[in-house]
Amino acid sequence: MSQSKNIKYYMNINYPIQLSQEDDGTYFIEYPDLEGCFSCGETIEEAIKMGEDARRAWIKSALKDGQFVPEPRKASDCPDNYKLHMPRTLYKQLALQAKQEGCSMNQYCLYLLAQGCTQR
Numbered sequence: 001m002s003q004s005k006n007i008k009y010y011m012n013i014n015y016p017i018q019l020s021q022e023d024d025g026t027y028f029i030e031y032p033d034l035e036g037c038f039s040c041g042e043t044i045e046e047a048i049k050m051g052e053d054a055r056r057a058w059i060k061s062a063l064k065d066g067q068f069v070p071e072p073r074k075a076s077d078c079p080d081n082y083k084l085h086m087p088r089t090l091y092k093q094l095a096l097q098a099k100q101e102g103c104s105m106n107q108y109c110l111y112l113l114a115q116g117c118t119q120r
Helices: 007-011 044-064 088-101 105-118
Strands: 018-021 027-030 038-041
Touching: 007 044, 018 044, 027 044, 038 044, 088 105
Parallel strands: none
Antiparallel strands: 018 027, 027 038
16 A cells, blocks of 8 residues: 555545345445445435445544555456356256246346345
8 A cells, every 4th residue: 555545545436335225224335345344324315424434434444554445346357257167956957947038048147146136
């Protein structure tokens, strides 16, 4: 970490957020690139405001303690393909379900993964 990178530098970076609504109606916000940085609020707007406060406190604490403050990962940092190994029985089951849905197994698996990600 360069000494010139201070709280103002990091607060001007757009870190991606994950926002979800809890069962009780409140909103939970977290910053995936800042491990353990999260907050919540009664409304989306409040959750975002509280999230910004949490991000500022997280970064301040890390800088004070001499810890590394990561910058957001870019989409280009992630591979665009991934090879998945699975048991033959699971493969057969997924292939059959994809056929029943009228799509490729790849499309069906992406659909299932996306469903799982949105239910977190």
